[in-house]
Amino acid sequence: xxxxxxxxxxxxxxxxxxxxxxxxxxxxxxxxxxxxxxxxxxxxxxxxxxxxxxxxxxxxxxxxxxxxxxxxxxxxxxxxxxxxxxxxxxxxxxxxxxxxxxxxxxxxxxxxxxxxxxxxxxxxxxxxxxxxxxxxxxxxxxxxxxxxxxxxxxxxxxxxxxxxxxxxxxxxxxxxxxxxxxxxxxxxxxxxxxxxxxxxxxxxxxxxxxxxxxxxxxxxxxxxxxxxxxxxxxxxxxxxxxxxxxxxxxxxxxxxxxxxxxxxxxxxxxxxxxxxxxxxxxxxxxxxxxxxxxxxxxxxxxxxxxxxxxxxxxxxxxxxxxxxxxxxxxxxxxxxxxxxxxxxxxxxxxxxxxxxxxxxxxxxxxxxxxxxxxxxxxxxxxxxxxxxxxxxxxxxxxxxxxxxxxxxxxxxxxxxxxxxxxxxxxxxxxxxxxxxxxxxxxxxxxxxxxxxxxxxxxxxxxxxxxxxxxxxxxxxxxxxxxxxxxxxxxxxxxxxxxxxxxxxxxxxxxx
Numbered sequence: 276x277x278x279x280x281x282x283x284x285x286x287x288x289x290x291x292x293x294x295x296x297x298x299x300x301x302x303x304x305x306x307x308x309x310x311x312x313x314x315x316x317x318x319x320x321x322x323x324x325x326x327x328x329x330x331x332x333x334x335x336x337x338x339x340x341x342x343x344x345x346x347x348x349x350x351x352x353x354x355x356x357x358x359x360x361x362x363x364x365x366x367x368x369x370x371x372x373x374x375x376x377x378x379x380x381x382x383x384x385x386x387x388x389x390x391x392x393x394x395x396x397x398x399x400x401x402x403x404x405x406x407x408x409x410x411x412x413x414x415x416x417x418x419x420x421x422x423x424x425x426x427x428x429x430x431x432x433x434x435x436x437x438x439x440x441x442x443x444x445x446x447x448x449x450x451x452x453x454x455x456x457x458x459x460x461x462x463x464x465x466x467x468x469x470x471x472x473x474x475x476x477x478x479x480x481x482x483x484x485x486x487x488x489x490x491x492x493x494x495x496x497x498x499x500x501x502x503x504x505x506x507x508x509x510x511x512x513x514x515x516x517x518x519x520x521x522x523x524x525x526x527x528x529x530x531x532x533x534x535x536x537x538x539x540x541x542x543x544x545x546x547x548x549x550x551x552x553x554x555x556x557x558x559x560x561x562x563x564x565x566x567x568x569x570x571x572x573x574x575x576x577x578x579x580x581x582x583x584x585x586x587x588x589x590x591x592x593x594x595x596x597x598x599x600x601x602x603x604x605x606x607x608x609x610x611x612x613x614x615x616x617x618x619x620x621x622x623x624x625x626x627x628x629x630x631x632x633x634x635x636x637x638x639x640x641x642x643x644x645x646x647x648x649x650x651x652x653x654x655x656x657x658x659x660x661x662x663x664x665x666x667x668x669x670x671x672x673x674x675x676x677x678x679x680x681x682x683x684x685x686x687x688x689x690x691x692x693x694x695x696x697x698x699x700x701x702x703x704x705x706x707x708x709x710x711x712x713x714x715x716x717x718x719x720x721x722x723x724x725x726x727x728x729x730x731x732x733x734x735x736x737x738x739x740x741x742x743x744x745x746x747x748x749x750x751x752x753x754x755x756x757x758x759x760x761x762x763x764x765x766x767x768x769x770x771x772x773x774x775x776x777x778x779x780x781x782x783x784x785x786x
Contacts, residue, residue: 363450373441375456378433378463388438395430395465402428402467405531408524410481412537417481419524424477425470433465469528475521482515485537489513491546494555497685497701499585504701506551509544516540558684558700559711561637563630563658566694571610572627576696578608579631580688583698587685588678593647596632596667596674603628603669615652615666619743629666630658631688632674634696636665639676640755640770641711642684642700648675651773654746662715662751662773708760713753713770721748726780734785741782748777 372383372391383391406421440461441453489512495505515537527535565576582600603609603625612626633656636649650673652666665674678684684702691697705711723745734740751773757765 360446363446366453367441367446367449372438373453373456375458375460376437376440376463377460378437379465380462383434383437388434391434391438392431395434399428399430405533406469406528407533408527408535409533410478410524410535410537412485412539415485417484419474419477419481421469423473425473426467427469428465428467430465433463437461437463471525474524475517478520478524479517481537482517482520485539486514487512489542489544491544492548492551494551494683497585497587499685499687502557502687502699502701504551504555506548506555508548509546511544512542513539514542554703555682556701556704557687558702558704559638559641560697560699561634561641562691562695562697563634563637564694565627565630565658565696567657568627568630568694569612572612573690573694574608574610575603575612575625575627576631577690579628580690580696580698583631583635583686584688585685587683589683590678590681593675593677596635597669598673600628601669615654617653625669629656629664630696631698632667633659633664634698635686635688636674637663637713638698638700640713642702643705643711643755644684644700645677645679646675646770647677648673649771650674651775653776654778655749655775660715661717661749661775662753662771663713664773709765710758710760712756712758714756715751715753715773717749717751719748719750721750721777723747723777723779726782728782728784730786731783732786734783736785738785739782740785741780743778743781745780746778749773749775751775 370387372386372388374384376383378391378395381394386394403421403426406424406426408419408424410417410419441449441456443449444452487510490510492509493507495507497504520537523535523538527533565573568576579600586594586599588594601607605624609625609628611622611624614621614623614626615629616623629652636646637659639646650666651662652664655661656664666672667674680703682703684700687699687701689697726745731740753770753773755768755770757768759765
């Protein structure tokens with residue numbers, strides 16, 4: 276058994292000394308050595324073969340390294356972009372005003388829009404309270420509220436516009452604008468004011484209440500019995516200069532003052548009682564004689580005079596004789612008396628009142644009042660010259676005139692103890708002591724011609740009966756002649772023309 280173990284045990288191999296030929300040793304011929312050498316040779320051949328077949332490995336490795344490096348670079352770049360995006364987004368998404376914006380000196384970057392609107396709404400209430408202006412005058416006051424004067428403020432628009440800064444466009448555009456705001460701050464102002472036209476209208480309304488129109492001295496009354504005037508003193512007025520008040524109100528509102536005292540100016544009367552006493556009195560009088568009148572005629576004359584006695588006529592007012600007296604009736608007290616009817620003498624209710632209208636016509640003409648309607652009689656009157664009469668008849672003939680002066684006039688109409696009709700006009704006397712006289716000139720005489728003869732079988736043969744006598748006709752022109760205070764004629768103005776038709780005699784002959 277031991278022999279077998281010794282037989283199979285490896286033997287010690289001694290390396291030959293250097294310099295000796297390998298082939299001369301025992302070891303070079305050993306099967307083990309040969310196997311080892313074969314193995315080594317095989318390994319060397321295999322390595323050479325591997326190196327020959329793996330030429331592509333290096334480029335691939337380099338490409339992989341480049342790819343990995345690129346991936347790492349782009350990964351880091353994307354990470355950086357992502358981080359920048361988040362940073363921009365966080366800034367852009369801030370719900371507050373962006374940095375760099377101030378409104379009226381207040382930094383609003385720490386406020387939301389709602390917070391800013393709320394803050395300025397409170398401030399506006401304070402500002403608006405200073406826009407309520409109180410006007411004062413002698414214990415009275417008028418407050419003009421900010422609404423009444425049209426107060427306005429654009430604070431909401433300004434805040435909304437400020438909040439909109441940096442909130443339009445792309446993310447990058449918004450971010451760039453936000454950075455620009457931070458580097459170039461924006462200071463915004465709020466515009467406040469009021470409507471000047473509304474303010475002026477309110478001031479005009481207050482001024483009208485404060486102002487008091489003055490008045491000149493005036494005629495208080497007229498006594499037709501005495502012919503005396505009484506006068507009323509004028510009133511001192513006060514007036515507010517609206518332009519001045521408007522300027523003062525603007526200054527007060529600009530300075531924040533809420534109180535303003537109204538200034539007034541006094542306006543003294545331009546006409547005094549003393550002046551009126553010199554200017555007013557009797558302007559003129561016209562008189563006609565009615566001594567030959569019947570009692571009925573006198574009654575009618577007195578009724579007409581009474582109707583107009585003391586009558587006042589204001590500037591521009593028109594007088595109508597028929598309108599004043601109305602229809603002349605027995606119920607009014609008028610009686611039958613002689614009247615002219617188509618050139619013939621007749622009897623009629625109210626006969627005689629034409630003498631009143633005629634006298635009034637002369638007085639009105641001498642007072643230089645404007646006559647608007649006048650008619651001559653169909654035949655000359657016995658109580659006045661040709662061209663100086665004025666016929667009236669209800670309802671188609673009237674006598675009318677207008678008070679064309681700038682002052683009231685009064686009519687004083689009286690029946691005198693001498694049986695005369697006297698009518699005077701009172702008021703502001705003619706300027707510079709001027710007087711007016713009425714003159715007339717007969718311009719033509721018209722022959723009546725041959726009588727008109729008719730046969731009347733009821734009359735005895737050869738009998739002649741005069742039904743109406745012939746009447747000569749006339750034409751006349753009437754003038755107003757103006758004289759100065761010294762009696763010198765200033766001018767002569769035609770007043771009217773009159774025509775009194777001729778009439779043939781009418782005779783009846785019996786057959």
